[in-house]
Each structure stands twice: as C-alpha cells, then as structure tokens.
Amino acid sequence: MKEDLSQKLLSLKKTFITLNELENIVLANNYDELRAIVNEQIADEVIMAVGKKNTNGLIPPLHLKYRICNTAEDLSPYFDEIRHLHPDLKISEYLANPHLYKMHRHIVLPLSDMLKTRSETLRHKMSKNERAYSIWHDEKMLDDSKAKSVIAFLEIAERLNYYLTPEPFFDFVLRSQKEMTVLIIENKDTWFTFRKLLTKNPEKCCLHGTQLDAVLYGEGNKVTKPGGIQAYADNVLSANVQFLYFGDLDFTGIDLFSRVCKANPGANIKLFAELYQDMLDLTEWDQLGQIRKKQKTDINMNGFLSFFSADHMIMIQELLKANKYIPQEAINYPILATLLQVNEG
Template sequence: MDIKYTFSTMISVDYYLAHPDMYEKDRNWVLMLNQYLKKHTDALLTPESLNERSFEIWHREKFLDREQGKNILILENKDPFFSMRNYLLNGHTEIFGAEIGTLIYGAGKGIIRSFQDFDLCAEPYMKHPENTIYYFGDLDYEGIGIYENLAEKFRSRWKIIPFVPAYQSMLETVNTKLRQAKQAAEDAFQVPQKYS
C-alpha cells in the first residue's frame, strides 16, 4: 500500500492500513491532502477559513464542509446511542450496512422540541439537502408515536425515515429469544423417559 512509505508524517495512516477498502474509496482525496502537506506545509501557519483551506487542498470550497450527502441517525434512547457512538469511534463507518456520518441522541420526546432549532444550531454539513435522516427508537406505541410526530412536524423541510435495518435486527433478536424461551419451556415440561 502506497501510504505506508510515501505519506507525510502529518497524516496518521493507521485507520487506512486497518481499512484498505476505505482507503481505496478515499484514495484520491487523501493523495491530494498528502501532496498539499508535502509542498505547502508553511501555508498552514496562516489562518484561513474552512472554505479557503478546502479550496487550496481539494479545489472544492465546500469539501471540508462535508459537501457530500451524509446519513444522520437519530436515536431515541441513550444505550443504543452510546453503543453505536463507541462503535463508530472505534473506526467503523457503517451501522447495519448503512454508512452513518452523524449520530444524534434524541432523548425520547425531547427530539421534537430540540429539532425545532436544527436549522439554527446544527453544523452546516448536517443541513445539506442530500443528507438522509434516519430514526431509530423503541418499537412500542410511544416510540412509534415519537417517530410519527417528528417526521410529520418537520416533513416540509426534512424527510425523516425509519432506520429499517436496526428495526429488522431488533425483531430478529426478539424472534430468536422467543424461540429459545419456547424450547426451554418445552424441555422443562418433558416427562422423563423413565416416568412415561
């Protein structure tokens, strides 16, 4: 892999060495950054706006502003939020097969109130029109109601859709546990051979 010996020491290549598929995907952008750092290190001493620096490196003003559409995942509950957050922080980029760029902790019904200020408070990349906003919460009356209220209230500005792979996984887990419980009950109530 060319990054092992030819890259600027200012670039940490550990992630790409561990994820060569991601390197192949990002290769052109990483090479442009590497070239910039090798030839224009002194330019980093001069403060510039995000857009100016982005244009210098990639010839695209909005590149560092994450101009590409991203998947944003809103999570109703704290436990899945922290689990998925740790998973992404450990170098993973996909959750249930979907590349996720940002997680938002919804805090139950609190997401409806806090999402009202999304346009004012969110980072610019989060408001990109090509973003997909997913929602994952409890699969009960209240959880479904939170999703429906959120999606309806903001539908004129954002399309918020259920994060189907997570719900499928939840249902598969429930089905597996039900099968195991059924089998355990059947095993517990079987009459031993010597008594039949």
C-alpha cells in the first residue's frame, strides 16, 4: 500500500536514497509500475529528486538519487488538529505518523467535518459523484487515486453509502415489466433497424417465438465493461432480465459474446442462435467476403458453438476456417420485417 511505503521511507535513518535502493524496497513488477510508485512518492512530498540530469537514461526517465523529505520539518502543529478529528478516522495512527496525516489532510478534514456535523446524510444512498461533491465539493474526488488510497486506509468506503452509476446504453424499451427479454445488438445499423420496425409496429415484437421487450445497442467494447449489463438490468430496468445476444459472425463477434458473459457472471445471457442460423441459411456463401481486418483467432469458441446444432456448428467452423464472415447487417430491413411478420403495406 502506498502509505506503508511512505512510512517505511520516512522511518529510514538517512537523508538520501538511491534508485536502486528504492527498487529493492518497492519490488515493482515492471518499470512502468516502479515509475508510477516513485512519482506518487514525489507528488506526496515524501521524496525529492536530486540533480536535473542525474537520470537512468530510460524513457520516461527516473532520477538516480532522491532526498527523503522528513529531516527538518516540525509537524507538531498538526497534533491538536488530529486529536479533534472524528474518532472513527484512525486518530492514533495519525498521531504516530503526522507526516502521513499531512499528506491525507485535504481529504480527511472534510470527511471528519461531515461525520461530525452531517452524518445523517449517510443514511441516504447517493451516486459516487454526488457523495464526493457533498463531502469535498469535488464530484471527481472518489475517482482520484490518492483519495481511494486514503479511503482504503481509513476503512470507511462502505460507510460512505454510495452506488456506482450504471453505464448508459442506447436502448429501446417496448414495455417495462418484472420479467423481460432484452436483445443486445452489436452494430448500430442493425439496432436501428430493429428499433425502427418495432417502433412502427410495437405489437409485432415476437421473433422466432421469443417476445422481445427491449433492444439494446452494445456499442462495441462498451458492452464488455465489468458488471455493466447486470447494473443496467438492476438499476435501469429494475427487472429480472433474460438477455439475448446477436452480433457479427466472425472471430471478433464471437469473442465479444464470450467477453460480455465473462464480464457479467450474474446476468442471464444467452445467444440468439436462431438469428445466426438465419444469417447462415439466407446468405450466398460464394459471395461472402474475406475478413478484412486482422482479428484475434485463438479464441475459445466452445461456449458460442454450444448454442447450435451439429450441422450449424460445422458450417460456422468451415466459414471461419475459410476466413469468411457474415456481418449482422445481412439481416437487413426487409428480411427482419419478414421475420417479424410486419406488413410494410
């Protein structure tokens, strides 16, 4: 933890420390991590670089020598302030480590004031940004790495009683009810085609025997954000949701489905296999194009393929082996209108 490192450095009986000595204390996994940790200690005024040109020659560079900034500073004026903190804010630890308090002070003081004068506000749940603004008048404070570190040190995160705002998605909800079926669509054109047809004919929302209650545009990798789909179901729809997924039939599309499921282990997500079967059955294979962009091919397809019959499984494997693909735009407006049994007049 960053505070542990700060205390260790400040407790050393020396004025200077070399980069090699820092490396032995930090035990970073790689150079980028080492550089980030050293720069954090500089920003917290625990150490200070010595010599403008005295660097290690790497890019970005680190200095080879640092001054430990604990030698002459009198921190006793902070003791009375520390004693008047709210009792839940580790007063004894700060009295033992006043330099640590000095680093935390701009975060701890407003928190202490809130706990002493407005603790009842914690009974009411707020979003993370709302809670941050109500305490520090800075809505981004709880996103700050230093603030996160201080909150963890104080072991008070749960008490702050805030929720993470769910990722907003483009969606079209036909009906809200306790049990819903939501179709996640990979591409914008296909999502808009679904939305246009369902808006035009809201009563025609049964596809391959499945009634759709909403269609959601996944926006590429956005839909793979950890917990995003589950949060959308819990906080936006407030329903028990069966999710169906429909994307491109290529390596990237298959991998997206796997990643969506992995990112939302608590969500009920299945493949809308019938639409993929439509793509396989309705396209002319000799007219299919080659996968143009370089795609990651060493993906686990077992979960994806498990939704298909043996014949369609073989077709998909042969398609990909030939480096061909079918975009979901193959299910175009007139095809989807027919599948939905929508009369265009």
